Amino acid sequence: MRTLLSIAIALMASMGPALADDAPKAAPTPTTAPIGVKNIVIVPGAFVDGSGWRVVHDILIHKGYHVTVEQPRIETLADDIDLTRELIRQQDGPVVLVGHSYGGAVITVAGNRDKVKALVYVASVQPSEGESLSQLLGSMPSPSNDVVATRDGHLYVNPDKFAADFAADLTPNRTNFFAVSQPQATTAAFNATVSSAAWHTKPTWAVLTTEDHALSPDLQRWMYQRAGSKVTEIKASHLVYISQPEAVAKVIEEAATSVH
Structure with a gap:
């Protein structure tokens, strides 16, 4: 019996490192804080929810950023602006605001806060x-x-x-789900006019989607040039942050490292 027990103990000891190697590993923790602004607040657009920003979120947090993804209600523009302002208030330090599609109208007004240091427009409206x-x-x-x-x-x-219209560069199994799970917007939110435009006084970056069938690439180019935004053109659909998250995260990171 003692011999069998000794063999069992020895066998378990020899398996220990192998079992440890097979165990799930935690995501790497950044050793240093990112240069510039560390807080990123993302405002999604209409007809999709914030979950589509998961990969961009993960890329940025692994680089040391603190990322908040809003879920706008899109009942009234004023309510979504107030929600964004509250999220800005909750951040510990300066903020970079990111808006997609309808979210661009939200950050254009909500960005008029001292804590907001830059705005990033991703396939987005940029109203005055x-x-x-x-x-x-x-x-x-x-x-x-x-x-x-x-x-x-x-x-x-x-x-x-x-x-x-929205995601010709994504696979059907993904777009089929987006199509049947889309949150609705209101005509009131789409028709609401902007009271002020933060891009007049804040530095701005923009992602222009050249294969966009939901928001005219020509309109994007005109708005971004009017605002003097630093533009990155990507051959992608309206949901570029899902089809090319690395490219979108790179633009956000560039904005965050360029301001204080």
Whole structure:
């Protein structure tokens, strides 16, 4: 018996390191804080939720950034601006704001806070005072327009057209789910005019999506040039932050390291 017990103990001891090697490893912890601004607040656009920003979030937090992803309600523009301002208030130190699509209208106003040091527009509207999202979209129509209005003043994208309009560079199993899980927006939010534009006084970066069928690339270029944004053109759909998260994270990181 003692011999068998001794063999068992020896066998368990010899297996220990192997078992440890097979155990899941935690994500690496950054050894130093990033240069510049460490707080990133992301405001998603309409018809998608914040979960699509998961990979961009992970890339940035592994580099030492503190990332907050908002879930805008898109009932009224004013409510979403207030929500963003509250998230800015909660950050410990300076902030870089990131907006996608409709989220660009939100950060344009919410960015008028001393803590906000830069704005990043990702396939996004970039309105000036007195302009609305609807007005800008109508000035240079997108390659396609499959947004449907409901009787109660809400909007959604025709599920059959979602993939072609929003995410032609993603696989069908992903776009099919996005199409049937999309949160609705309101016509009131899209028609609300912007009261002030932070890009007049804050440095801005922009991601221009050249294969975008939901937001005209020509309109993007015009808005970004008007604001003097530093533009990165990416051959991608409207959901560029999902199809090319590394490229989007790189632009956000460039903005964060360029300001204090």
